[in-house]
Amino acid sequence: MPISRGKLLGLQILVAVGVFAFWHVVTNWSVVGDVKTMRFFFSTPYDVIVRVFSMFMEGSVYRHLWITLVETILAFVIGASLGIVIGFWFARKPLVAAVFDPYVKMMNALPRVVLAPIFALWFGLGIWSKVWLGVTLVFFIVFFNVYQGVREVPQVVLANARMLGMNERQLLRHVYWPAALAWVFSSLHTSVGFAVVGAVVGEYLGSAAGLGYLIHQAEGVFDVTGVFAGMVILMGFVMLIDGIVTLVEKPLLVWKPGETKTV
Amino acid sequence: MSTAVHLKGVSVAYALAGGGKYEAVQPVDLSVRDGEFVALLGPTGCGKSTLLNIAAGLMAPSSGTCDIFGERLSGLNAKAGYLFQQDALMPWKTAEDNVAIGLEVAGASRREAHEKARAMLAKVGLSAFGDRYPHQLSGGQKKRVALAQVLVREPKILLMDEPFGPLDAQTRLIMSELLLDLWQQDRKAVMFVTHDLDEAIALSDRVVVMSAGPASRFIGEFTVHLPRPRDIAEVRAEPAFHRLHAEIWSCLRDEVRKTYGLPGKAGAEQGAV
Ligand SMILES: Nc1ncnc2c1ncn2[C@@H]1O[C@H](COP(=O)(O)OP(=O)(O)OP(=O)(O)O)[C@@H](O)[C@H]1O
Numbered sequence: 382m383p384i385s386r387g388k389l390l391g392l393q394i395l396v397a398v399g400v401f402a403f404w405h406v407v408t409n410w411s412v413v414g415d416v417k418t419m420r421f422f423f424s425t426p427y428d429v430i431v432r433v434f435s436m437f438m439e440g441s442v443y444r445h446l447w448i449t450l451v452e453t454i455l456a457f458v459i460g461a462s463l464g465i466v467i468g469f470w471f472a473r474k475p476l477v478a479a480v481f482d483p484y485v486k487m488m489n490a491l492p493r494v495v496l497a498p499i500f501a502l503w504f505g506l507g508i509w510s511k512v513w514l515g516v517t518l519v520f521f522i523v524f525f526n527v528y529q530g531v532r533e534v535p536q537v538v539l540a541n542a543r544m545l546g547m548n549e550r551q552l553l554r555h556v557y558w559p560a561a562l563a564w565v566f567s568s569l570h571t572s573v574g575f576a577v578v579g580a581v582v583g584e585y586l587g588s589a590a591g592l593g594y595l596i597h598q599a600e601g602v603f604d605v606t607g608v609f610a611g612m613v614i615l616m617g618f619v620m621l622i623d624g625i626v627t628l629v630e631k632p633l634l635v636w637k638p639g640e641t642k643t644v
Numbered sequence: 645m646s647t648a649v650h651l652k653g654v655s656v657a658y659a660l661a662g663g664g665k666y667e668a669v670q671p672v673d674l675s676v677r678d679g680e681f682v683a684l685l686g687p688t689g690c691g692k693s694t695l696l697n698i699a700a701g702l703m704a705p706s707s708g709t710c711d712i713f714g715e716r717l718s719g720l721n722a723k724a725g726y727l728f729q730q731d732a733l734m735p736w737k738t739a740e741d742n743v744a745i746g747l748e749v750a751g752a753s754r755r756e757a758h759e760k761a762r763a764m765l766a767k768v769g770l771s772a773f774g775d776r777y778p779h780q781l782s783g784g785q786k787k788r789v790a791l792a793q794v795l796v797r798e799p800k801i802l803l804m805d806e807p808f809g810p811l812d813a814q815t816r817l818i819m820s821e822l823l824l825d826l827w828q829q830d831r832k833a834v835m836f837v838t839h840d841l842d843e844a845i846a847l848s849d850r851v852v853v854m855s856a857g858p859a860s861r862f863i864g865e866f867t868v869h870l871p872r873p874r875d876i877a878e879v880r881a882e883p884a885f886h887r888l889h890a891e892i893w894s895c896l897r898d899e900v901r902k903t904y905g906l907p908g909k910a911g912a913e914q915g916a917v
């Protein structure tokens with residue numbers, strides 16, 4: 382039985398309230414450990430909220446948000462474009478796919494964190510080293526999905542399209558492209574999420590601006606409240622982007638059999 | 645009249661994943677004249693779809709040849725429209741777009757293609773469903789969209805694989821009448837696969853019966869001498885219809901039983917396959 386929206390939202394808020402209450406209790410009363418030590422490690426929910434507010438009020442945070450946003454968008458657009466083009470190419474050319482298969486796997490297995498210093502060296506400490514870090518994450522997700530999408534078009538749909546008189550170019554446009562796009566969109570949340578991860582990790586490991594930089598700065602001076610405030614802002618940022626993705630993908634996937642609604 | 649489809653000594657053996665092969669169809673000969681309506685009847689798994697695939701040029705025969713209007717077929721059969729047994733609509737296109745696309749890729753303007761598509765959808769009783777996506781249609785509605793998709797292009801040869809399979813009895817009748825109507829106006833060569841003996845007789849000029857697989861072959865060919873134009877509902881009442889029905893059924897019955905590993909049985913039970 383589906384739960385109503387209101388009830389769901391209520392339960393979700395309840396979880397948040399619970400977490401904050403627990404956090405508040407252990408940092409204000411000595412239930413787990415000494416209050417002073419607890420505050421040093423975990424700050425307090427009140428301080429964190431006040432800090433977040435003051436960051437927005439004094440306006441220092443907007444520049445960092447903007448930088449992270451730009452990096453995220455660039456990483457997504459470049460990574461997705463490369464993923465689509467190369468995914469198509471591999472799917473239509475089995476020889477190419479077979480030759481590059483082990484290398485693609487190797488590259489994908491590499492933890493991207495190790496690339497961050499190299500990228501900083503190659504592309505400098507500005508936004509581009511972060512963008513490319515994000516690209517390495519986004520690319521593989523989109524690439525694998527496009528590859529899969531193109532190869533898994535049902536044989537009979539393909540045969541039918543051919544019988545309807547489509548040539549290779551028309552097949553690409555009317556069959557392969559929509560099939561691949563469907564897979565890209567179904568992984569949109571993941572790939573956009575990874576674009577954020579790439580940007581923030583890159584900033585964290587070396588930069589002069591962005592949300593990752595903010596958190597790193599606060600850590601450097603043991604400003605735990607600042608670290609938590611940075612994380613809260615980051616979470617809000619990710620939720621916002623995820624919400625936008627949901628809005629964008631809805632009209633694009635109407636043809637997909639999803640949950641059937643009756644009235 | 646010229647020969648639209650001519651299968652000469654066509655046999656088909658499928659390569660199996662394990663390395664062996666499955667002999668689906670023994671060498672068979674079949675020719676369909678231009679303007680002739682031929683029904684292909686046989687127990688499940690005997691190779692009816694296989695033969696249509698050969699005629700469509702989607703598959704090369706293991707031996708033998710396929711000529712289309714006197715020309716050796718290699719590659720796709722551009723003169724044929726194929727109504728597949730399985731769902732073959734593009735799920736990302738609406739019903740109307742699915743029907744129009746065949747005209748659009750052939751160079752028709754978008755407007756003209758969509759006008760014709762709407763008209764054809766109306767003929768199959770789906771005018772209100774043009775903007776639906778395939779997953780929002782019932783099995784029978786999907787089949788009718790697929791029918792419209794094939795018919796709208798006015799191919800010279802129609803290959804139809806159980807086009808009315810998932811339809812209810814009444815819709816089946818209406819669709820058969822529509823098909824017959826369209827065919828009467830502009831006689832195309834038709835290869836029509838069905839499991840329904842009544843339908844086969846009522847529609848076609850000739851019924852070809854295949855034996856049970858593996859290595860199936862043609863075991864009977866019956867010419868339908870009922871006058872045209874036919875009224876599908878009325879034609880079933882004619883004595884000639886019943887005689888032919890009994891004749892074909894006795895030919896088919898043992899083959900159907902073989903498919904299920906049952907011994908052949910004398911006696912005149914009647915029914916659909
Ligand atoms: N790709 C394949 N590989 C191996 N065997 C196959 C393949 N395709 C079909 N066959 C076999 O060939 C035989 C004929 O198949 P076909 O699809 O032509 O049957 P059919 O007469 O259309 O049956 P139905 O009435 O159930 O649709 C079947 O026994 C089937 O298992």
Ligand SMILES: [Mg+2]
Nearest residue numbers: 692693729805
């Ligand atoms: Mg079949």
